[in-house]
Amino acid sequence: MDLTEEDKAYIKEEETLLETTLESLCQQLPQVQAATINANQAARELTKQVVNEWNDEERQPLISDEAVAHSILDIRKNSDKALLELIEEPYFGRVTTIEDDGSEVSFLIGKKSNIDAGIVDWRNGPIAALYFNYKQDEEFYEVINDRERNGKIKVRRSFKMENGNLVQIDFPDGIFRRNETGWEKLDVDSEIAAHRSRGIHAKEKSLPSILSLITKDQFEMITADPERPVIIQGSAGSGKTTVALHRLAWLLHENNSDVKAENTRVIVMNKSLAVYVSATLPSMGIDDVQTTTFNSWALSIIRKSMRTQPFFKFLTIPSFVEEIKFSEEILKALVGLVEKQGQALDEEIKKEFSSRTAHLDSWAKSKDKALLPRLRDFSHEVKNSKLPEAEKKQKLGFVRKQISNHEDYLQDLYNLLSDTEHLKKYLKPDAKLASNLEYLKRLTDKNRLKKNLDYFDMSLVLRMI
Secondary structure: OOOOHHHHHHHHHHHHHHHHHHHHHHHHHHHHHHHHHHHHHHHHHHHHHHHHOOOHHHHHHHHHHHHHHHHHHHHHHHHHHHHHHHHHOOOOEEEEEEEOOOOEEEEEEEOOOEOOOOEEEOOOHHHHHHHHOOOOOOEEEEEEOOEEEEEEEEEEEEEEEEOOEEEEEEEOOEEEEEOOOOEEEOOHHHHHHHHHOOOOOOOOOOOOOOHHHOOHHHHHHHOOOOOOOOOOOOOOOOOHHHHHHHHHHHHHOOOOOOOOHHHOEEEEOOHHHHHHHHHHHHHHOOOOOEEEEHHHHHHHHHHHHOOOOOEEEOOOOOHHHHHHHOOHHHHHHHHHHHHHHHHHHHHHHHHHOOOOHHHHHHHHHOOOOOHHHHHHHHHHHHHOOOOOHHHHHHHHHHHHHHHHHHOOHHHHHHHHHHOHHHHHOOOOOOOOHHHHHHHHHHHHHHHHHHOEEEHHHHHHHHHHO
8 A cells, every 4th residue: 555645754753763762772882891891801800819819718708709790790791682682673662641731751662671762671560551551542540650640642553673673563543564665554454464474584483472462451461460370261373372471571570570580480281382482482581491391390290209210101091091080080089098098097196106195196286287298297206206215216117107108109099090999989970980990990000010100190190299
């Protein structure tokens, strides 16, 4: 579609704004790089002094100063990196507000903040909400820095940039896209394709940035209470993973939560998505966050927790076995098994400590604890008691044996899946239930001999742990 003079004026306005913003960012670069060089030289000099100083009293202050110098260097490197990333893609949105007192406020929304260039980090919730929660010409109300702000959104525009170049401008009344010869205004079908596109020459195999396309509902999910879990549901290809990763990026921002990257892990269902996500996280400013598959994560926990290491196999099993292992009823049966174990353990403790009422009273008081923590606490109590040494040794050995027995999750699982009478109490009645459970018992006994488990058992083992 041909451009009107008004269209050309809009485009010229945005090109001039980008040029001014890039100029501001580039002017900051020499100063930031110089600061990084100076910080690097200071850190290296202190390291050299630490290596050459033999006097411990003189060396300790140098070690402390060296640690501070290297921390400063890391901060400078991050500032350097952030500035270079902003030069590549300074911002993706622009908002101008008219407040009730008549004053106008304009700011740009980007992946990082840069005060000098007027860019606000999209993770800065209260300010960014003016972009994500409102459309052009809508009335707004937000609390920013403990101050109520009211007014109207005068301008709201979205952009796509590549290598510091403006390639797309989204206005309320249309989309302008740069082609090989210049700018064009897109028709309706081309607008839809433009929203889905990663860019003119983009070839990267990573999740696309959706920041400029985030809806009000999505922004509410991304910025929801950091103390509460968020469940994101949708059909295949609807953007669940992308929204979830932006939720992670928002949580990791220093002003939004106490979440730390080193304590965070992204768990996905298959290796191809794990590779996909791993390639995407750095481009979103997320560093030091591991990505793994559910099976790898689960196996790492199982290997740390189980005394006997099972061998998980992709076994071909009938559908009814899969249904049993994935049912809610099997979880109830598992709870029932633990209750039976608790009752049996109570009887064993009463028999062993029948003449020690103080210990029995202590054991009874801890009845609400899980079995293993309860046993470990009881073992500590027996160890520090004033029992005669011979009796203490004997009773401590008894308690430790109970701990060892209850740490054998593998045998517990085999016992659960082979106990047909116990399972019948919990599984839904069915004409084939008895024969199905007999098949499950034979399969479990076979696996027990070889210490095998199928991957459908993994969630049950985790539930036990």
